[in-house]
Amino acid sequence: MDVEILARIQFAFTIAFHYIYPPLSIGLGLILVIMEGLYLKTRSRIYEQAVRFWIRIFALIFGIGVATGIIMEFEFGTNWATYSKYVGDIFGSALAAEGIFAFALESGFLGVLIFGWKRVSPPVHFFSTIMVFLGSLFSAIWITVANSWQQTPAGFHIVGEGLNARAEITDFWAMVFNPSSVDRLLHVWIGAILAGTFLVLSVNAWYIVHKKHLEIARPSFKIALTVATVFSLLQLFIGHRSADDVSKYQPAKLAAMEGHYDSSSRADMYLFGHVDARHEKTSGLKIPGGLSFLVHGDFNAPIRGLRSFRPDERPSQVNSVFQFYHLMVIIGTSMIALTLFASWCWWKGKLFDKRWLMWIFAFSVLLPQIANQCGWFTAEMGRQPWVVYGLLRTSDALSKVVTANQIVFSLILFTLVYIVLFALFLFLLNRKIQHGPVDYGTKEHIEEGTKRDNPILEHDPDAIVIRKKS
Amino acid sequence: MQTFLGLDLNTWWFLVFGAVISGYAILDGFDLGAGALHLFLNKEQSRRIALNAIGPIWDGNEVWLVIGGGALFAGFPVAYAAIFAAFYVPFMVFLIGLIWRGVAIEFRSKEPMLWWRRTWDIVYCVASIIISLSLGLMLGNVVQGLPLNKDHEFAGNWLSFFNPFAIFVAITTLALFMMHGAIFLTMKTENRLYVKMHLLSNNFTIFFVVSFVITTLYTLLYIPHLSDFFKGHPGYFLIPLLMTLCIANIPRQIKKGKYRYAFASSAVTIALLLIMVALEVFPYLLYSPANPSGSITVYNGAASLKTVKILLIIALIGTPLAATYTSFVFWTFKGKVRLDEMSY
Numbered sequence: 099m100d101v102e103i104l105a106r107i108q109f110a111f112t113i114a115f116h117y118i119y120p121p122l123s124i125g126l127g128l129i130l131v132i133m134e135g136l137y138l139k140t141r142s143r144i145y146e147q148a149v150r151f152w153i154r155i156f157a158l159i160f161g162i163g164v165a166t167g168i169i170m171e172f173e174f175g176t177n178w179a180t181y182s183k184y185v186g187d188i189f190g191s192a193l194a195a196e197g198i199f200a201f202a203l204e205s206g207f208l209g210v211l212i213f214g215w216k217r218v219s220p221p222v223h224f225f226s227t228i229m230v231f232l233g234s235l236f237s238a239i240w241i242t243v244a245n246s247w248q249q250t251p252a253g254f255h256i257v258g259e260g261l262n263a264r265a266e267i268t269d270f271w272a273m274v275f276n277p278s279s280v281d282r283l284l285h286v287w288i289g290a291i292l293a294g295t296f297l298v299l300s301v302n303a304w305y306i307v308h309k310k311h312l313e314i315a316r317p318s319f320k321i322a323l324t325v326a327t328v329f330s331l332l333q334l335f336i337g338h339r340s341a342d343d344v345s346k347y348q349p350a351k352l353a354a355m356e357g358h359y360d361s362s363s364r365a366d367m368y369l370f371g372h373v374d375a376r377h378e379k380t381s382g383l384k385i386p387g388g389l390s391f392l393v394h395g396d397f398n399a400p401i402r403g404l405r406s407f408r409p410d411e412r413p414s415q416v417n418s419v420f421q422f423y424h425l426m427v428i429i430g431t432s433m434i435a436l437t438l439f440a441s442w443c444w445w446k447g448k449l450f451d452k453r454w455l456m457w458i459f460a461f462s463v464l465l466p467q468i469a470n471q472c473g474w475f476t477a478e479m480g481r482q483p484w485v486v487y488g489l490l491r492t493s494d495a496l497s498k499v500v501t502a503n504q505i506v507f508s509l510i511l512f513t514l515v516y517i518v519l520f521a522l523f524l525f526l527l528n529r530k531i532q533h534g535p536v537d538y539g540t541k542e543h544i545e546e547g548t549k550r551d552n553p554i555l556e557h558d559p560d561a562i563v564i565r566k567k568s
Numbered sequence: 569m570q571t572f573l574g575l576d577l578n579t580w581w582f583l584v585f586g587a588v589i590s591g592y593a594i595l596d597g598f599d600l601g602a603g604a605l606h607l608f609l610n611k612e613q614s615r616r617i618a619l620n621a622i623g624p625i626w627d628g629n630e631v632w633l634v635i636g637g638g639a640l641f642a643g644f645p646v647a648y649a650a651i652f653a654a655f656y657v658p659f660m661v662f663l664i665g666l667i668w669r670g671v672a673i674e675f676r677s678k679e680p681m682l683w684w685r686r687t688w689d690i691v692y693c694v695a696s697i698i699i700s701l702s703l704g705l706m707l708g709n710v711v712q713g714l715p716l717n718k719d720h721e722f723a724g725n726w727l728s729f730f731n732p733f734a735i736f737v738a739i740t741t742l743a744l745f746m747m748h749g750a751i752f753l754t755m756k757t758e759n760r761l762y763v764k765m766h767l768l769s770n771n772f773t774i775f776f777v778v779s780f781v782i783t784t785l786y787t788l789l790y791i792p793h794l795s796d797f798f799k800g801h802p803g804y805f806l807i808p809l810l811m812t813l814c815i816a817n818i819p820r821q822i823k824k825g826k827y828r829y830a831f832a833s834s835a836v837t838i839a840l841l842l843i844m845v846a847l848e849v850f851p852y853l854l855y856s857p858a859n860p861s862g863s864i865t866v867y868n869g870a871a872s873l874k875t876v877k878i879l880l881i882i883a884l885i886g887t888p889l890a891a892t893y894t895s896f897v898f899w900t901f902k903g904k905v906r907l908d909e910m911s912y
């Protein structure tokens with residue numbers, strides 16, 4: 099395989115793995131802020147235990163998020179040196195801003211969040227929770243701005259030619275608020291909030307199904323359900339705005355998303371289907387003229403099709419873009435249906451009676467995760483063959499000095515490390531969920547512990563010695 | 569060219585970058601050092617105290633690496649591209665080390681089984697050692713220079729990174745971090761562990777001084793041009809002199825039991841070492857001895873003037889903010905380590 103495809107696989111793999119975690123931190127951050135706020139207001143032990151439980155899970159997620167995120171910052175330089183030179187002015191500024199404004203805030207206060215219960219007063223701890231949440235939101239700002247600039251570049255001019263061509267900032271704010279930044283940022287934020295919220299829904303639904311920790315699981319489920327309902331609905335509008343931006347600024351990507359080839363005709367909207375890129379034909383269940391209506395408000399308005407782009411300016415994997423996009427939309431819609439239905443049951447006072455509904459929620463954590471990944475694959479594969487839309491081709495963006503062997507070496511290394519990491523993550527997450535939101539060292543915990551054939555308290559180091567002797 | 573206080577803006581950004589890297593070396597230096605000496609501690613209780621000494625702050629310390637990476641990417645994109653593409657292999661090893669270090673700290677306490685904790689202890693220690701050595705190795709090669717072509721791209725083989733000078737620098741870096749970490753832990757512990765850390769601090773100080781002297785002698789004998797700057801500017805000899813005094817002050821303060829001063833001295837030592845490196849390489853970011861026209865300086869490797877100005881504004885706003893909450897967190901966790909149910 100050639101260097102380009104290897105470097106792309108490596109990037110896609112490392113970023114997709116990384117992107118499991120930061121959205122969870124953002125969403126959990128919001129839930130933590132809400133729960134700790136309620137705790138401060140009511141001083142109820144239920145909220146306190148819920149907050150402490152979710153902080154432990156937050157710490158686990160954040161740890162892997164940081165570890166895999168640092169790789170990303172340097173992978174631009176290692177694998178995409180020409181790209182780094184080209185966009186250093188712009189992309190680098192956003193990354194630097196992210197580091198100092200967002201990541202420093204988040205990581206700094208994280209220490210207080212996790213270890214500070216006894217060191218600081220409850221309001222100061224609450225303040226730290228808010229700062230960690232804000233830090234994660236700010237991180238998303240700078241990263242999304244940097245990526246949006248690659249989709250819809252603005253506020254720059256090109257200096258130099260060939261290998262030494264570079265984009266230089268002419269207007270910082272135009273660069274930051276490029277045409278797609280705001281809509282995409284909102285889209286990413288909401289996707290992230292849904293990721294975290296559905297984790298909370300899932301875990302609590304699992305407790306409810308198994309009739310465990312009900313006094314904590316029920317109120318937590320209700321809090322998360324409220325947030326999830328509001329944000330899934332909101333995502334419908336924000337997602338539409340993002341698609342609108344794509345239609346204005348990246349017509350080739352839009353055409354690929356719906357498998358639309360013919361410029362003279364109206365464009366259909368598929369519910370699902372398949373694109374035969376070789377014969378330039380799309381088939382499936384469709385709403386005739388649906389895309390034309392969404393873009394122009396007219397079912398018969400023509401939309402620029404893929405055929406009007408030179409073959410080397412079309413996304414190479416049209417069917418993949420189509421499938422990822424449609425999977426995202428289907429999942430988004432089902433999250434709206436699911437949360438609305440559950441809210442209706444809640445209103446009727448029957449929310450926790452339906453075991454099958456709780457079982458669905460127990461697995462619902464996968465929905466936003468898959469949708470988030472699909473959304474990014476649509477955005478990034480739809481942008482091909484460009485790494486910076488219309489300006490720099492992905493094939494020109496590589497590190498000239500890096501060989502295929504080096505990439506294979508690091509790809510194997512990362513794959514192995516990430517597989518182990520993911521297995522450990524699931525193992526520990528599962529243990530924490532099994533353990534549940536009971537405090538360590540309390541009576542319940544000890545009883546729970548004996549049942550699990552594991553009498554050792556996590557905070558009692560001497561217990562290990564005792565076990566070793568026996 | 570626009571200047572501020574007599575220095576042009578590119579030089580200012582070089583200083584900011586240097587300050588961030590020094591910040592990283594001083595802050596994460598003691599985390600890495602504590603990790604590298606982790607297996608010298610035998611008891612579960614001691615290991616937990618050592619981990620919890622850095623527990624609440626190591627994440628915040630690692631941020632400075634991220635900021636440094638961003639600062640280099642944004643301000644000197646040409647150097648960023650060249651350095652990381654060239655150091656592909658050692659840098660991947662460094663990154664994988666960072667992953668395992670972080671994961672080991674986070675995961676170790678999550679399960680009580682003996683085998684689980686012993687495994688993570690080893691991962692944590694080995695990862696910290698690898699991170700320190702690879703950092704030092706890359707620093708050594710940057711100081712020495714790399715072969716670059718006219719497009720400022722690396723034109724050598726990665727096996728050449730393992731040259732004697734770079735290896736000496738790598739070992740010195742490890743020794744420096746171990747000394748720094750040992751002093752930090754002495755500051756944070758009490759009773760028997762404190763006595764143990766006291767002894768270890770002394771030993772690692774000796775380890776550092778020996779490796780530092782060997783590296784310096786090797787440099788003076790075999791790579792004399794690296795000291796050209798100081799030969800040309802005798803006034804600056806004050807810096808190595810100051811550094812020698814700082815190093816000498818460390819065992820003195822340890823003996824007196826004033827660990828805060830000892831820690832401050834080793835922090836200043838790290839900063840002065842990096843200042844010497846900066847003076848030696850400036851205005852080059854990456855010097856190419858074989859083909860000097862391929863060298864990357866703070867001018868031909870820099871972003872546009874406008875970007876550098878924007879970056880300086882970002883740094884001016886961001887650094888005080890970051891310093892404020894870093895100090896807040898350090899202040900919250902000041903004093904000796906106390907274990908509670910949320911500890912590692």
